[in-house]
Amino acid sequence: MLKQVKKRLYFPIAHYFRFFAQIQLAIWKPRVVVVTGSSGKTTLLHLIESQLKGQARYSHHANSTYGIPFDILGLKRSEFVINEWPYLFLTAPLKAFKKPYKENIYIVEADCDRPGEGKFLSSLLKPEITLWLSSSATHSVNFDKLVTNKKFSAVEKAIAHEYAYFLEHTTALAIANGDCKLITGQLKRSKAILDIITKEKGLDSYKITKESTEFKIDKKCYLFNELLPEETFCSIAMINALLTYLKIKPDYSFSRFHLPPGRGSLFKGINNTTIIDSSYNATPNGMAVTLKMFGLYPAKIKWAVLGDMLEQGAKEQEEHEKLAELITPLKLSRIILMGPRVSKYTYPKLKPLIKSSCIIEKFLLPKEALDYILANIQGGEAILFKGARFLEGVIEQLLLNKSDIKNLCRREKIWQIRRTKWGL
Numbered sequence: 001m002l003k004q005v006k007k008r009l010y011f012p013i014a015h016y017f018r019f020f021a022q023i024q025l026a027i028w029k030p031r032v033v034v035v036t037g038s039s040g041k042t043t044l045l046h047l048i049e050s051q052l053k054g055q056a057r058y059s060h061h062a063n064s065t066y067g068i069p070f071d072i073l074g075l076k077r078s079e080f081v082i083n084e085w086p087y088l089f090l091t092a093p094l095k096a097f098k099k100p101y102k103e104n105i106y107i108v109e110a111d112c113d114r115p116g117e118g119k120f121l122s123s124l125l126k127p128e129i130t131l132w133l134s135s136s137a138t139h140s141v142n143f144d145k146l147v148t149n150k151k152f153s154a155v156e157k158a159i160a161h162e163y164a165y166f167l168e169h170t171t172a173l174a175i176a177n178g179d180c181k182l183i184t185g186q187l188k189r190s191k192a193i194l195d196i197i198t199k200e201k202g203l204d205s206y207k208i209t210k211e212s213t214e215f216k217i218d219k220k221c222y223l224f225n226e227l228l229p230e231e232t233f234c235s236i237a238m239i240n241a242l243l244t245y246l247k248i249k250p251d252y253s254f255s256r257f258h259l260p261p262g263r264g265s266l267f268k269g270i271n272n273t274t275i276i277d278s279s280y281n282a283t284p285n286g287m288a289v290t291l292k293m294f295g296l297y298p299a300k301i302k303w304a305v306l307g308d309m310l311e312q313g314a315k316e317q318e319e320h321e322k323l324a325e326l327i328t329p330l331k332l333s334r335i336i337l338m339g340p341r342v343s344k345y346t347y348p349k350l351k352p353l354i355k356s357s358c359i360i361e362k363f364l365l366p367k368e369a370l371d372y373i374l375a376n377i378q379g380g381e382a383i384l385f386k387g388a389r390f391l392e393g394v395i396e397q398l399l400l401n402k403s404d405i406k407n408l409c410r411r412e413k414i415w416q417i418r419r420t421k422w423g424l
Contacts (some may be wrong), residue, residue, distance in 0.1 A: 002412050011080045013349065014065045017088075023096040028101060030106035032127040033129045034170075037177075038138040042095075046257060047236070050252060051239060051248070052248065053256065055103065075095060083229075084098060102248060105246075110166065115141040118162040127166065132166065132183055135159060137183040140315050170191075172185075179198050179199050208298075227294065263278060264293075269401075271379070277409075279391035282309045285367075286386075287387075291384075302383075304386070307342065308387055324346050334376070338369040338391070370393075370397055390418070397424070
């Protein structure tokens with residue numbers, strides 16, 4: 001009952017904060033650049049920041065119906081607890097008339113977690129430029145009803161339609177991933193100039209080493225001291241198009257770029273292990289590109305620790321069964337599945353496909369997976385972590401340098417409390 005009430009009040013309450021955010025935007029008058037898509041947008045935001053640096057303001061940790069108005073108003077939820085809300089309600093009218101931010105460019109990461117969110121945010125922001133990176137089945141459970149009532153033939157189409165509201169409200173330039181059919185199917189809704197990025201026309205080569213990634217794009221080399229999937233090519237090409245439009249000289253070295261937590265960070269682990277931390281979230285598309293990258297990673301002994309993909313709704317079984325097909329081609333020594341969904345759907349599909357030389361185990365709880373990993377590490381393994389269910393808490397116990405804990409995702413107090421309850 002409470003969940004239904006919260007769902008019904010979600011947008012009505014959000015309009016309260018949106019009203020005051022609109023006032024502040026009218027005072028501020030920034031050039032708005034929206035970064036959107038089902039996956040990869042936070043990395044793209046950080047890549048843009050490494051180029052524009054202090055010339056722009058960035059909506060870090062704010063990409064939602066509430067988060068973006070809060071960011072515009074300068075409101076923050078520090079602990080994500082209910083007693084913060086009276087302060088937020090009372091302060092919003094005052095913040096609407098505050099001194100505007102000094103930067104004249106606003107780079108906004110915007111998500112579409114539910115029907116109506118793309119329309120709500122795009123009509124608030126009215127971006128001059130939109131970068132639409134990806135579209136896939138994320139937060140599908142919130143869009144199932146649109147398929148059930150036959151407004152859309154598939155949940156992926158419903159999600160893409162919601163993201164495309166940003167195209168409708170973009171005033172000047174829309175930069176889009178032309179390799180994604182869900183995106184290209186929505187391009188007719190744009191009234192802005194279109195710049196379509198495709199791998200065929202731009203990517204010359206892609207190489208990955210133990211500690212770096214190299215892209216060759218339009219005959220120019222880009223070297224990153226980070227692990228990045230091949231699909232990051234699209235982000236780099238989009239930035240080149242954005243900087244050309246803004247008439248800003250690019251830094252081809254991307255020397256100031258650092259991955260945000262939980263998006264493929266490299267850490268030294270106990271017993272001379274290498275930890276690849278991609279624990280922030282897991283979407284079908286994100287799983288696919290990360291596993292593809294890990295397949296190319298040069299290591300003799302490779303483990304994959306994979307958690308559930310949440311909020312898949314009616315596609316939950318289908319997407320977790322597809323995961324087995326993505327894992328099978330990889331040359332892994334050990335596969336550890338952790339969570340009820342990967343245990344129920346992925347494990348039975350994967351078990352018959354895996355060669356006898358690879359060990360596969362499944363666990364429901366993160367503490368069980370952690371105990372198994374600690375008991376079986378021999379030394380020298382490269383271990384990929386990808387998926388939901390507190391994998392960052394498992395990684396925390398495996399780090400060689402405990403000072404690296406601050407570089408993991410979900411450091412807020414509420415997540416610390418939840419990890420403790422789960423035995424982490």
